[in-house]
Amino acid sequence: MRVMRLPWRGDDLACRELVELVTDYLEGGLSRRERARVRRHLRACPHCTGYLEQIRLTIRLTGRLRLEDVEAMPAGRRDELLAVFRAARPG
Amino acid sequence: MPRDYTDDDVLVDALLQGDGDAFAWLLDIYDGPLRRLARMYVATDAVAEDVVGDTWVAVIRGLERFERRSSLKTWLFRILMNVARTRGVREHRTVPFSSAAGALEEGAGPAVDPSRFLALDAPQNPGAWAAPPVPWDEKPETTLLAKETLAGIGAAIAELPPAQREVITLRDVEGWSASEVCNALDISETNQRVLLHRARAKVRQACENLLEDEPR
Numbered sequence: 212m213r214v215m216r217l218p219w220r221g222d223d224l225a226c227r228e229l230v231e232l233v234t235d236y237l238e239g240g241l242s243r244r245e246r247a248r249v250r251r252h253l254r255a256c257p258h259c260t261g262y263l264e265q266i267r268l269t270i271r272l273t274g275r276l277r278l279e280d281v282e283a284m285p286a287g288r289r290d291e292l293l294a295v296f297r298a299a300r301p302g
Numbered sequence: 303m304p305r306d307y308t309d310d311d312v313l314v315d316a317l318l319q320g321d322g323d324a325f326a327w328l329l330d331i332y333d334g335p336l337r338r339l340a341r342m343y344v345a346t347d348a349v350a351e352d353v354v355g356d357t358w359v360a361v362i363r364g365l366e367r368f369e370r371r372s373s374l375k376t377w378l379f380r381i382l383m384n385v386a387r388t389r390g391v392r393e394h395r396t397v398p399f400s401s402a403a404g405a406l407e408e409g410a411g412p413a414v415d416p417s418r419f420l421a422l423d424a425p426q427n428p429g430a431w432a433a434p435p436v437p438w439d440e441k442p443e444t445t446l447l448a449k450e451t452l453a454g455i456g457a458a459i460a461e462l463p464p465a466q467r468e469v470i471t472l473r474d475v476e477g478w479s480a481s482e483v484c485n486a487l488d489i490s491e492t493n494q495r496v497l498l499h500r501a502r503a504k505v506r507q508a509c510e511n512l513l514e515d516e517p518r
Contacts, residue, residue, distance in 0.1 A: 225419070225430060226429055226430045227419040227429035234498055234502060238495055238498070240492075264438075264439070265435055265437075265509070265510070268446070269506040272446060272447070272455055273459070274474055275447060275452055276459075277477065279452060279456075284334070284337075288351075288355065292325075292329060293325060293326060295358075295362055296325040297320070297322055300317075300318070300319075300320035
């Protein structure tokens with residue numbers, strides 16, 4: 212996502228700009244030049260590096276929801292749907 | 303040994319021929335993920351259960367019309383999303399997409415509260431962190447993966463605007479690729495990234511709130 216450039220900062224990114232580029236950065240959606248700007252900022256800025264780490268961890272934790280308990284399909288419902296299938300498409 | 307239905311063409315052919323094992327295979331693989339996604343749209347497990355049931359029936363009835371231009375998985379989830387959106391609207395849980403632009407703008411805003419940065423006209427370090435995030439690294443894995451944390455993430459996702467919720471659920475919960483999601487939701491790569499960006503930023507903030515409250 213583009214954020215307004217801060218003209219007086221030249222090619223440097225402000226932290227406030229960087230946090231808006233994090234997803235494009237992770238998703239490979241930046242031009243080579245923008246990517247280099249982000250990398251340069253990250254090298255010099257522990258806070259933004261920490262923010263990026265948090266985003267990565269957030270993605271990892273969100274992925275855990277998949278392993279969380281979706282209850283197994285009730286056997287009765289499975290049989291019911293199989294019956295609907297067989298009725299609709301006699302094999 | 304049961305047949306291998308991982309190939310879409312094999313699977314669809316088998317389904318069209320009325321192969322019950324193929325349908326059972328499909329149920330066992332996708333019922334869970336479909337229910338998880340349905341739960342994002344409607345208020346109760348019971349309604350989610352209905353939505354998934356209606357989806358399966360629609361799949362059975364619509365098989366003939368599946369044109370194999372997308373994967374069967376994408377088609378399945380598209381049907382679910384249509385059923386769930388309609389149901390969610392009736393329950394006033396979700397708002398229909400009035401337009402792609404509207405869906406994109408809903409819940410727009412900065413990734414991080416601007417008050418956590420120095421002013422953009424500050425004499426020194428304009429726009430730099432004033433209240434930087436506190437690292438989570440030293441949190442033990444057990445805290446990070448505690449039921450409360452994961453429940454908090456689930457709740458944060460449930461509160462997102464529908465378009466953001468769909469994108470983050472498919473990408474980060476279900477682990478779909480960006481192009482699969484663009485395909486299923488009929489959105490551009492750029493819009494997919496914008497929605498994902500906002501969704502992840504809000505979920506990160508929710509994690510921060512949860513983990514900061516946690517006594518060290």
